Amino acid sequence: MKPIIGITMGDGAGVGPEVIVKALAHSSVYEMCDPVVIGDAKILKRAAELLQSSAEIREIHNVTEGKFIHGVINCISLDLLPENLPFGEVSPEAGSAAFKFIEKAIHLAKEKAIHAICTAPLNKEALHKGGYSYPGHTEILAELTDTKSYSMMLSSPKLKVIHLTTHVGLRKAIDLINPERTYTVVKLAHETLQRAGYSDPKIAVCGINPHAGENGLFGEGEEEEKLVPAIEKAANEGMNVTGPYPADTLFFRAVRGDFDIVIACYHDQGHVPIKVLGLEEGVNITVGLNGGVIRTSVDHGTAFDIAGTGIVDERSMLAAIASAAELAPKEAVNSIRK
Numbered sequence: 208m209k210p211i212i213g214i215t216m217g218d219g220a221g222v223g224p225e226v227i228v229k230a231l232a233h234s235s236v237y238e239m240c241d242p243v244v245i246g247d248a249k250i251l252k253r254a255a256e257l258l259q260s261s262a263e264i265r266e267i268h269n270v271t272e273g274k275f276i277h278g279v280i281n282c283i284s285l286d287l288l289p290e291n292l293p294f295g296e297v298s299p300e301a302g303s304a305a306f307k308f309i310e311k312a313i314h315l316a317k318e319k320a321i322h323a324i325c326t327a328p329l330n331k332e333a334l335h336k337g338g339y340s341y342p343g344h345t346e347i348l349a350e351l352t353d354t355k356s357y358s359m360m361l362s363s364p365k366l367k368v369i370h371l372t373t374h375v376g377l378r379k380a381i382d383l384i385n386p387e388r389t390y391t392v393v394k395l396a397h398e399t400l401q402r403a404g405y406s407d408p409k410i411a412v413c414g415i416n417p418h419a420g421e422n423g424l425f426g427e428g429e430e431e432e433k434l435v436p437a438i439e440k441a442a443n444e445g446m447n448v449t450g451p452y453p454a455d456t457l458f459f460r461a462v463r464g465d466f467d468i469v470i471a472c473y474h475d476q477g478h479v480p481i482k483v484l485g486l487e488e489g490v491n492i493t494v495g496l497n498g499g500v501i502r503t504s505v506d507h508g509t510a511f512d513i514a515g516t517g518i519v520d521e522r523s524m525l526a527a528i529a530s531a532a533e534l535a536p537k538e539a540v541n542s543i544r545k
Contacts, residue, residue: 210535216246217327221509224254229521294515302337357495389437412450
C-alpha cells in the first residue's frame with residue numbers, strides 16, 4: 208500500500224513551485240507514494256511552463272479525486288495568489304498563503320486524508336508580513352496540532368538522528384538536557400520508527416562528553432545524571448535503547464547498521480555527520496506532533512535569488528518525499544487503503 212503524501216507549496220514567490228514540479232517529474236515518486244500538492248494550481252502551471260514540463264496540473268477539491276499517475280500533478284488549490292506574483296520578492300500575500308497551505312495540510316492529516324506532510328520552503332519575512340509571526344514551519348505545526356513536546360529528526364539514506372536540543376548555545380544545551388527530556392526523545396524515536404514499520408527499533412544514545420565521560424574522567428558526571436536514568440527507564444519498559452556511547456565511534460556504527468537511529472545531545476553533534484554524508488540527501492523531520500503527524504522538509508530555503516530561473520536542484524525535495532513515504536504510519540496507510 209502506498210501512502211498519500213501532502214506536499215505544501217511553500218512561498219509561491221520562491222523556488223517551491225519549481226522544485227515540486229521538477230521532483231514530480233521523477234516516476235520513482237509515484238512508485239513510492241501518491242503525492243498531492245496543497246497550494247495554488249495557477250502558480251504550479253506557471254512553474255511547469257517555465258520548466259517546459261509536459262505534466263498535467265490537475266486541480267482537485269479533495270484527495271479522493273486524485274489521479275495518481277506519473278505525468279499528472281494533483282493540486283488541492285486554495286487559489287490565494289495572483290497569477291503574476293513576482294518571482295524572488297517578499298510578498299505578504301505569498302507569506303499568508305504559505306501559512307494557509309500548511310493549515311490545510313494539517314486539517315487533511317487530522318482527517319487521515321493524507322499520511323504525512325512534506326513542506327516546500329517558506330520565507331519568514333513574508334510570513335510575518337502576511338500576519339503570521341512564527342519562527343518557521345515547526346512552530347506552526349506544533350501550534351496547529353496542539354503539541355508541546357516534539358523533536359527534530361534528521362534522516363539520510365544511511366543514518367537517522369534525533370535531537371535532545373537544537374537551536375541553542377552549547378552551554379545552554381547541556382543545561383537543558385535532563386532525564387525527562389532524554390526519556391521523551393527516546394520514546395519519540397521508538398514510537399516514530401515503530402509506526403513506520405520497524406518492529407523493534409534499535410536506538411543508541413550519544414554521550415555528552417568525550418568518550419561519553421569515560422567513567423567520570425571527562426566532564427562532571429553529565430551522562431550519569433542526565434542520560435542514564437532515562438535509558439534505564441526506557442529499557443525497563445521494553446524499548447531497545449542502549450548507551451551512552453562515545454560520539455567519535457557511534458555514528459560510524461550506526462551507518463554500519465548496528466543501530467536504526469542515534470539520539471544526539473546537541474545541534475552540531477547530530478547535524479555534522481548527516482551533512483558529511485551528503486547535504487542533498489539530508490531531510491529535516493518534525494516528530495512527536497499530536498495525532499502521529501509526520502512532517503518532512505527540504506533542506507534549503509526559498510532561494511529568491513534563483514526563483515523563476517528553473518535551475519533549482521530537486522534532490523532535497525526527492526529525499527524529503529522519500530522520507531515522508533518511509534515514515535508514514537503503516538497502520539494508517541493500510542486502514543485508508545482497504
